[in-house]
Amino acid sequence: MDKDVTPPVKSSQPTCPECGKGDPLRIVYGYPMVDMFEAEQRGELLLGGCMIEPDSPTWACRDCHHTWGGPPSRIDGLAAIVRGGSG
Numbered sequence: 001m002d003k004d005v006t007p008p009v010k011s012s013q014p015t016c017p018e019c020g021k022g023d024p025l026r027i028v029y030g031y032p033m034v035d036m037f038e039a040e041q042r043g044e045l046l047l048g049g050c051m052i053e054p055d056s057p058t059w060a061c062r063d064c065h066h067t068w069g070g071p072p073s074r075i076d077g078l079a080a081i082v083r084g085g086s087g
């Protein structure tokens with residue numbers, strides 16, 4: 001009964017195009033708040049800095065550190081990531 005147990009997916013996240021690993025880190029741009037630094041320390045996201053380039057990636061693989069996706073959208077707070085927005 002314990003086989004094929006899949007944890008609930010909070011939001012639709014891509015898998016790494018390089019190694020196929022799921023659950024990538026979301027790269028967050030914009031001026032980071034204190035809670036965002038703490039979230040980075042917990043490994044929940046990756047701070048990408050204040051500047052957003054047109055080809056800046058949105059996702060970073062935890063496994064092979066490949067980055068992809070984008071263009072990213074500016075995040076004005078951690079809540080936007082946790083809640084996932086309304087679409």
Ligand SMILES: [Zn+2]
Nearest residue numbers: 016019061064
């Ligand atoms: Zn990867």
